[in-house]
Every structure is written in C-alpha cells, then in structure tokens.
C-alpha cells in the first residue's frame with residue numbers, strides 16, 4: 001500500500017524507528033546486568049498491569065541480528081535505541097565489559113548495514129543500587145550519570161555521532177517520584193522537584209563529558225515529551241489551569257535548557273514545597289543551558305486540562321492540585337489517547353516560536369491499536385497507518401512553515417513492554433508473538449517501508 005498522496009519530505013529528512021532497552025531486551029540477569037528500578041517496580045504487586053515484567057520482553061538481547069535485519073528490510077535511515085545503564089554499570093559504579101560489548105555489537109551491526117545510530121543514554125532503567133542511595137532526588141546521581149556517560153561515549157563515540165542524554169525526564173521525575181505510577185513508585189513532591197533539577201543537571205554535565213569523549217563531530221541532545229495544553233473550556237479557571245499545566249509539562253524543561261532559567265510561575269508554586277535555595281546552586285543553570293545539537297520531541301496527543309476542586313484529581317507533578325486532565329476528543333487509541341495530528345504541528349510551531357534556533361526531530365510518535373489478526377493471521381492495522389501518515393505529514397507541514405525539524409521516528413519497531421501498562425497495548429509496526437517471539441510485520445510496517453522507499457525514489461529523480 002503506497003502512501004497517498006506521496007510524501008513530500010524536506011531534503012535530507014531522516015526516517016527511523018525508536019525502541020528502548022528495558023522495553024525490548026529481556027535477559028535481565030545475563031552477562032552481569034544488575035537490577036534496575038523497573039525490575040524492582042515490576043515485581044511490586046499491583047504496579048504493572050497483569051504483573052508483567054521485563055524479564056523476557058522481546059528477547060532482543062538474544063535476537064539482535066534478526067532485529068537488525070528487520071531494520072534493513074524496513075529501509076530506515078536511522079535507529080534510535082537506548083543503552084541500559086545497569087548492563088554497563090550493574091551497581092551504577094563498577095564496569096561490566098560484557099554489557100558494553102553488547103552495544104558495541106549493536107552499533108557495528110547498524111553501521112555495517114548502513115543505518116545511522118541515535119543512542120539514548122537514559123530511558124528510565126536506573127540501576128537499583130543508585131535508587132537505594134536516593135536516585136534522582138540525590139545530587140550524587142548526577143556525578144554517577146556523568147561517569148557512566150563518559151564510559152559509554154569513550155567506547156562507542158568513535159562510531160556513534162549522535163547522542164541523547166535523557167528520554168522524557170518529565171516521566172522520570174513526575175510519574176516516578178510524584179505520581180508514583182512509574183518506577184521507583186515514590187510519591188513525594190519534594191523528591192520530584194529535586195529529580196527535575198538533577199535530571200536537567202545530569203543532562204548538561206553529561207553533554208560536556210560526551211563531547212569530550214567523542215571528539216569533533218559529536219552531537220548531543222535531549223529527548224522531551226512536550227505537549228500542546230488545551231483548556232477544557234474558556235472559563236478563567238480552566239485557562240489558568242492550562243497555564244499551570246504548561247509550566248510543568250513544557251516550560252520547566254525547555255526554559256532552563258534553552259534560556260538558562262526556570263519559569264517564575266513554576267518556582268513560585270514549588271517554593272512552599274521544598275528548599276529551592278539549597279537545591280539550585282550557582283552555575284547549575286549555566287551547565288543545564290549548554291547548547292544542544294538536537295531536541296528530540298516525543299509526541300502522542302494534546303493534553304486537555306480543567307480546574308477542579310481541591311482534593312479532586314491533579315496532574316502528575318508537584319503543585320498541580322486543583323487541576324486535572326480530561327479525556328481529549330475522539331477518536332482514541334486503545335490507551336484512550338486522543339488522535340490529533342494537528343497537535344504535533346501546533347507544538348512544533350510553538351517550540352520554534354518560543355525557543356528559536358533549536359534543531360528538532362520527532363523522536364517518537366505512534367499509537368496502540370487493537371491489532372486483531374485477520375483470517376490469514378495478518379494484522380491489517382489501517383488505523384495505525386492513518387495515524388502515522390497524518391503525523392508524518394503534520395511534521396512535514398511544520399518543516400515547510402520554517403520549523404527546523406529534521407527527522408521522524410516511529411514508536412515503535414516491536415510490540416513491547418509498555419511500562420505500567422504491561423504487554424497488552426501494542427505500539428509495534430512489527431507484531432511479536434509473546435510465546436514464540438516470532439516477529440511478523442504488520443500492514444503498517446509495509447506502509448512505512450514503501451513510504452521510505454518512495455521518498456528515496458523521489459529524492460533521486
């Protein structure tokens with residue numbers, strides 16, 4: 001099935017797929033890997049739907065070659081993956097060479113196949129040992145992350161040119177330490193506020209270390225999950241709620257990273273909750289605002305926000321009582337997320353306006369759909385194709401309007417461990433049989449393959 005009408009992509013626009021270590025690798029106790037906070041969290045009764053764990057996941061650790069060949073079949077320009085910190089440093093400190101060897105093979109396997117690696121250093125699998133010492137609430141974790149980054153970039157930096165430090169620190173800080181619905185399952189606003197600062201600082205300090213280790217031509221960025229925030233009505237209270245939600249979802253990350261300062265309204269909301277003077281030290285913001293080469297944008301849906309009475313709801317993130325997310329308009333994916341590609345275009349335009357000069361790529365976009373196999377066993381996921389096609393077009397419209405957006409990565413290659421939701425929601429363009437691990441491309445994989453090939457043909461002619 002060809003994309004219709006053909007995609008008109010900007011010159012040099014990268015098309016890729018994204019995955020993350022904990023969601024696909026499995027082999028959690030192999031080759032010296034230490035436990036991560038997600039191993040612990042998944043074993044906490046009630047934490048993950050169905051009691052699912054990452055123990056086996058997609059068994060990617062043992063099926064690396066097969067999965068690399070799938071990327072070749074798709075024809076992607078680039079593969080975004082993450083490195084599992086507890087494979088490289090099982091206790092967050094000591095080095096496990098076999099862990100590094102795995103990523104060495106992965107990177108070489110990509111390069112041999114002509115696929116460009118985009119490596120993420122932290123996609124939420126913190127070594128459990130570091131969490132035992134306070135995790136991201138502790139400043140010492142920043143130093144640990146910097147030395148881990150140095151080790152990895154020292155080994156792979158001769159071949160990996162493009163790095164991102166963190167994936168979606170909003171989730172790590174607010175779902176992990178405030179709402180407690182992601183690992184490590186903490187509900188403590190002061191710890192969440194500390195985690196925000198230490199994650200940002202870890203990004204800034206590590207970016208310097210990665211550049212030093214990788215030498216000239218090293219590009220470093222960060223991946224965020226900003227979203228358009230829409231008030232549920234024109235009521236003053238809803239407008240104010242949307243503004244507060246925007247502070248925590250978007251500005252508290254982007255303002256320090258790009259402008260070197262925290263937004264005043266967020267600081268004012270946080271002041272009563274913790275000692276910001278002790279947390280935010282001189283020179284921290286200068287390190288956080290070190291220039292980046294790429295801002296990765298993970299986009300799924302706009303967020304609709306309403307004001308609520310005290311005690312009724314609250315979004316993840318400290319200082320957001322009295323406001324709540326309401327379901328966005330239909331249609332929805334199987335996770336109830338609104339399908340709205342205009343949100344991506346609006347978001348990219350807004351980021352371009354408020355944070356000018358930043359180069360961006362859409363580093364995740366995709367959806368969970370019912371994926372019922374047809375009589376021939378084939379998954380004809382026309383809903384996913386429509387979703388991906390609409391969002392890819394939204395990104396190219398933003399590019400045509402002058403936004404510096406250079407690529408698009410589908411989330412995700414394989415049906416995998418969807419965090420607290422377990423294995424039930426499927427985001428893959430390739431189906432994975434949970435019992436046999438057999439990979440079967442869905443119709444969306446054929447669509448993407450043809451879109452990539454068609455784009456190449458168009459560029460060549």
Ligand code: FCB
Pocket residue numbers: 020023167168171225298364411418419427
């Ligand atoms: C993002 C995560 C990614 C995946 C998608 C659905 O928040 O970065 O790992 O789970 O959501």
